[in-house]
Amino acid sequence: MFATLDVTAHAGALPNRMQVLYIDTVGFLSDLPTTLIESFKATLEDVIHADILIHVRDISHPDTDAQKDNVIRTLLSLELSDGLIDDMIEVRNKIDIYKGALPADEEATVDVSATLGTGLGALAELIEDKVMLVTGKLIKTFLVPNGGEQLQWLYKEASIESVEVHTDPQLLLVHTVISEAALARFTDKFPNDVHQL
Numbered sequence: 001m002f003a004t005l006d007v008t009a010h011a012g013a014l015p016n017r018m019q020v021l022y023i024d025t026v027g028f029l030s031d032l033p034t035t036l037i038e039s040f041k042a043t044l045e046d047v048i049h050a051d052i053l054i055h056v057r058d059i060s061h062p063d064t065d066a067q068k069d070n071v072i073r074t075l076l077s078l079e080l081s082d083g084l085i086d087d088m089i090e091v092r093n094k095i096d097i098y099k100g101a102l103p104a105d106e107e108a109t110v111d112v113s114a115t116l117g118t119g120l121g122a123l124a125e126l127i128e129d130k131v132m133l134v135t136g137k138l139i140k141t142f143l144v145p146n147g148g149e150q151l152q153w154l155y156k157e158a159s160i161e162s163v164e165v166h167t168d169p170q171l172l173l174v175h176t177v178i179s180e181a182a183l184a185r186f187t188d189k190f191p192n193d194v195h196q197l
Contacts, residue, residue, distance in 0.1 A: 007023060007024065007025050007046055008023075008024045009021055009022070009023050009024070010022045010024065014124065014127060014128040014131060015124050015125060015128050016128055016132075016139065016159065016161050016177050017159050017160065017161050017177070018128070018131065018132075018137065018159040018177045019159060020127075020131060022054075023046045023047075023050065025044055025046065025047065044074070044078060047075070047078060047080065048078060048080060050084065051130075051131055051134045051135055052084070052087065052088070052089065052127070052130045052131060052134060053075070053084055053085070053087075053088040053089070054088070054089045054091060054127065055068070055071055055088055055089070055090050055091065056091040056093055057090065057091065057092050057093060058093055058094050059092035059093060059094055059095060059098050059102070059111070060094040060095075060097045060098045060099070068090075072085070075088075087108065087130060087134070088108065089108045089109075089110065089123075089126055089127065089130060090106065090108060090109045090110070091109075091110050091112055091123060092109060092110070092111045092112070093112050093113070093114055094113060094114075094115075095111045095112065095113050095118065095119070096113035096115055096116050096118065108126065108130075110122050110123045110126055132177070135179070136179060136180055137177050137178065137179055138177070138178055138179070138180060138183060139161075139175070139176070139177055140175075140176050140177075140178050140183065140196060141173060141174065141175050141176070141196070141197040142154065142173075142174045142176065142195065142196055142197070143166060143171050143172070143173060143174075143195040143196075143197060144171065144172055144174055144190075145170065145171060145172075146165070146169065146170050146171060146172050149190075150186075150190050151163070151172060151174060153186065153189065153190070154174055154176055154178075154186070157178070157182045157185070157186065158176040158177060158178035158179075158182055158186075159176060159177040159178070160174060160175070160176055161175040161176060161177060162174075162175045163175070173197070
């Protein structure tokens, strides 16, 4: 079985430095004893509120396809939005010990070896792309006064990818990941002091 039904949360950052929270649910079991079904489903409550789903599979397991089918059936039973399941990222882990040729990739499939670090960069980029799409975040660059209130505001309300000194040292180029709502508040608060590039 499993040692605990507890869900764990892990803070992380995407390649663009946007902060995210990874929620790790317990592994799935087929033929779960009826006395544990409700406890197991309770561990999946966080899935309902997720922006994206990432299904990490042990591709080397002899029943990997049956395990995948079980996960999909369980997720469908939670009555999640179709988009959440359709856009799920599938991670085929343990490619370093997989015997034979890997099945053809599907659109949102990434092959990795967590042990060797293979494919983790591609996985991070795919997660970033999906999170940016579903959350409506934008990548924007601003030209702001060096040491001004605008920079402090951006650090508080957006994810800062990088800051560069402009050719005019009185100005900074600030590369951000920002929501549409925060962008509107920013341009309302600083209508004359900020230039989007």
